[in-house]
Amino acid sequence: MNSDIRKMCAGLPPLTARLENWMSELLSDPAATERVVNEYGSPVNVIHTGALRRNAAELTDAAAFHGVDMRVFFARKANKALSFVDAANQAGLGVDVASERELRQVLERGVPPRSVIVTAAVKPPRLLELSLSTGVTVALDNHDEADAYLALTAALRADGEPAPVALRIASQNGDIAPTRFGLTVPDWLEWLDARDTAGFRIDGIHFHLHGYSARDRALVLSEAVAAVDELRPRGHNPTFIDMGGGIPMSYLNDEAQWDAFDSAHTAAVLGEGPPLTWRNDGFGRRAEAGALVGTRNTYPYYQAPVRGDWFSALVDAYSNSSDRARTLASDLRERGVHLRCEPGRSLLDGCGVTFARVLFRKRSSDGIPLVGLEMNRTQCRSTSADFLLDPVLVRGPGSGQPNQPFSGYLVGAYCVEDELILRRELNFPHGVAVGDIVALPNTAGYLMHILESESHQLPLARNVVAHDGGFVEDDLGGAATREPRL
Numbered sequence: 001m002n003s004d005i006r007k008m009c010a011g012l013p014p015l016t017a018r019l020e021n022w023m024s025e026l027l028s029d030p031a032a033t034e035r036v037v038n039e040y041g042s043p044v045n046v047i048h049t050g051a052l053r054r055n056a057a058e059l060t061d062a063a064a065f066h067g068v069d070m071r072v073f074f075a076r077k078a079n080k081a082l083s084f085v086d087a088a089n090q091a092g093l094g095v096d097v098a099s100e101r102e103l104r105q106v107l108e109r110g111v112p113p114r115s116v117i118v119t120a121a122v123k124p125p126r127l128l129e130l131s132l133s134t135g136v137t138v139a140l141d142n143h144d145e146a147d148a149y150l151a152l153t154a155a156l157r158a159d160g161e162p163a164p165v166a167l168r169i170a171s172q173n174g175d176i177a178p179t180r181f182g183l184t185v186p187d188w189l190e191w192l193d194a195r196d197t198a199g200f201r202i203d204g205i206h207f208h209l210h211g212y213s214a215r216d217r218a219l220v221l222s223e224a225v226a227a228v229d230e231l232r233p234r235g236h237n238p239t240f241i242d243m244g245g246g247i248p249m250s251y252l253n254d255e256a257q258w259d260a261f262d263s264a265h266t267a268a269v270l271g272e273g274p275p276l277t278w279r280n281d282g283f284g285r286r287a288e289a290g291a292l293v294g295t296r297n298t299y300p301y302y303q304a305p306v307r308g309d310w311f312s313a314l315v316d317a318y319s320n321s322s323d324r325a326r327t328l329a330s331d332l333r334e335r336g337v338h339l340r341c342e343p344g345r346s347l348l349d350g351c352g353v354t355f356a357r358v359l360f361r362k363r364s365s366d367g368i369p370l371v372g373l374e375m376n377r378t379q380c381r382s383t384s385a386d387f388l389l390d391p392v393l394v395r396g397p398g399s400g401q402p403n404q405p406f407s408g409y410l411v412g413a414y415c416v417e418d419e420l421i422l423r424r425e426l427n428f429p430h431g432v433a434v435g436d437i438v439a440l441p442n443t444a445g446y447l448m449h450i451l452e453s454e455s456h457q458l459p460l461a462r463n464v465v466a467h468d469g470g471f472v473e474d475d476l477g478g479a480a481t482r483e484p485r486l
Contacts, residue, residue, distance in 0.1 A: 008393035009438075011424045012276055012407060013260045015301060017389040017441035018253045020350040022048045022466055027392050033355065033437050034396030036464065036471055042357035042374035043461040045448045047079075047474065049087035051350035055307060056093055059247070059341065062308035066315050066329040069338035073117060075245050076102045078344025079352070080449045081463045081474040085109045088347075096342040100127040105476075107134060117166070117242065119206070119342065121181070128152055137164040139206040139242070141182055143191050153199030166204035166242060169227055171220045181208040185227045192234065202231060204240035204340070212248040212303065214310055218317035218328060225331045241332070242340035248303040248310055249346035251389055251442055258302035261388070266292065278409055278423045283385040297385040307346055315339075345445030352444025354380050354461070356421075358436040361403055369408030371432050376412040377421055378453040379461050382446040386423045392439040393428065402431030410438065413458055 005027055006016070019027075026033060026046070037044055056072045063070030073094035074084060085106055088095055094115040097103045106116055116136040120127060123138070128149050131138045133156070140146045146165075153163050168182035183191075205224040209216055224241045231238055252258055267273035269282040269292060277283070284297035305313065315329040332339060356375040363369055380387055391410070395402070406428055410421035421440075440447075452460055463474040 005392055005394065008395065008428065008430055009391055010427050010429075011261075011388075011390045012427055013257070013264055015252060015257055015261055015388055015390050015424075016254065017251055017392075018350075019441055020048070020051055022050065023350075023353050023441060026353075026466065027394055027439055030394050030396040030437075033394045033439070034398055034435075037355050037357050037437055038398070040462045040464055040471070040473070041459070042355065043379050044355050045081075045352060045443070045461050045463045046355065046466055046471070047081055047083060047352045047444055047463060048466040049083055049351060052084065052087050052347055053091045055249075055343075055347050055349055056088075056091060058308035059311055059343070062311045063315070063339065066312065066327075067333055068315055068329050069332075071240075071338060071340050072347070073115075073242075073340060073342045074347055075342045075344030076106065077450065078445050079348055080476055081465075082109060082476045083465050083474050084348065084351070084444075085111065089115070094340070100124070100130055103127065103130055103134075103136065107136075117206075117340075117342075119168075119208070119244070123149075125152075129156065132156055132163055135164065137166060137203060139166045139168050141168045143183070143187075146191065147195075150195065150197065150199050162199055162201035164203045165200050166206040166238075166240075167202060167227070168206040168208065169220075169224060171207070171209075171223055173219050173223065176216055176219060177210060179208065179210065182206070185223065185230060188227075189230060189234075192231075192236075202236040202238055204238050204242055206242040206244065208244040209246055212246050212300070212310075214314045214317070217243055217246070218314055221314070221328050222331075225328070225335065225337070228335055228337060238337065240338050240340050242342065245342045245344055245346075247341060247343045247346045248300075248306045249349040249445075250301070250303045250306050251299075252302040255302045255304070258300075265296075276425055277386075278420050278425075281385070281423050283423075298388060299382070299384050301388055348445035350442065350444075352442065352448060354440040354443045354448060356438050356440070358432055358434055358438060360434065361432055369406045370411050371408060371428075371438075372411055373421055373438055374413065375421065375461070376414045376453065376455070376458060377419055378451045378455075379412075380421060380440045380443055380447050381451045383450065387440065387443075387447060388422075388424060389441055391422070391426070392441060393432065394437040394439055395430075395433060396435070396437060399433040399435040402433040402436075404431055405429045406431065414455060 073096040074088035075096045077098045089111045095106045098120045113135045119139045170182040228238045268275050270287050285292050285294040356373040360372040412419045412421045464471045
């Protein structure tokens with residue numbers, strides 16, 4: 001990548017994004033970057049599926065090293081582009097779906113039902129009916145949902161073939177944070193013992209945990225192994241344990257940058273250093289009596305270990321057995337149980353970038369420099385408080401005259417005071433011009449789609465695939481609600 005491109009914009013202090021080669025090549029070609037925005041509008045999501053197979057292989061290779069049979073399922077909710085469904089299917093991965101529409105699309109793309117699991121937090125009757133009719137596995141979350149699905153099997157499963165399901169468990173370990181997902185193993189066993197479940201074939205155990213702790217997953221994985229042991233004497237034969245997502249990735253190469261930001265941001269919130277964020281936003285933390293209270297709600301942008309190394313530490317952990325030589329890997333092998341996971345963010349690491357056009361430069365009434373982008377804040381946002389990576393500023397042939405060097409903030413299209421694209425202060429040592437392109441790196445995992453909104457009747461971003469030196473719109477598009485180009 002042309003080093004001059006990186007010098008056009010940096011945070012205070014910097015958080016320099018790790019870029020895939022395809023991103024660097026595109027961003028180093030200002031004319032090509034500008035053409036994408038001119039053709040497909042602003043904002044536009046540019047995706048590239050190449051890293052998906054490599055990211056999955058890091059997990060499966062680590063599993064194979066430990067003798068664990070492992071299957072990766074792409075968490076479809078992380079990105080709606082159908083190109084990722086195709087890439088996952090071609091790589092032999094499964095797909096995890098969270099809605100009826102996701103399920104229909106995945107099946108229409110040719111993903112075999114045996115390679116699909118329905119994990120939706122809420123499963124309306126139409127989703128359950130479609131799941132039953134197509135034979136995909138459903139992760140049952142609670143008694144009401146399980147009763148509804150059991151009733152459907154009796155009413156609609158004319159061939160009498162039992163429906164494949166997994167039971168989503170919630171940990172009984174007091175060291176694990178409470179969760180709204182699943183039920184404890186005793187709750188499930190009580191339910192099973194009180195019903196005729198001939199309509200079900202319990203193929204697996206499922207769990208969902210918040211955060212990225214390998215230790216927490218090891219603890220709940222041990223509970224899942226114990227659940228298998230409880231179910232088999234009751235006539236059920238679970239063959240897999242699905243540990244959901246939460247597999248860490250790292251957006252940064254430089255741990256020191258993340259530590260420097262953490263220290264400087266903490267000092268700023270405490271009033272012991274200059275503000276780094278809009279109105280000194282603490283991202284969930286605040287100062288009280290000289291101390292910080294609350295928890296910062298941001299992704300840990302530097303993490304280690306990630307993916308394969310993280311997974312190795314997980315399955316190499318001690319099991320619940322009194323035999324300290326036993327590991328979770330040996331417990332799984334002994335029972336003939338294979339492991340599944342459902343990564344989203346870490347599977348799409350390196351698979352996308354979001355472009356937006358600069359429309360204006362100005363100052364707020366109290367003198368803060370602002371850069372207005374043709375996008376809104378939901379078009380690069382996950383459920384955390386902010387996206388913290390430094391953007392890349394690209395000056396193409398259509399850009400105007402830049403202003404003087406300054407530091408300021410990116411703002412968006414929604415008519416609210418708090419409409420910040422990024423809440424970190426950014427430095428622009430070469431100024432900013434109307435027509436410049438701001439590139440938000442590594443946005444494919446959740447950041448493009450999970451919160452996107454058409455408020456103000458603004459169109460959703462189009463989704464285009466970098467392919468053979470050019471770009472083609474993803475089959476899902478995003479153009480249906482976009483005004484035609486004049």
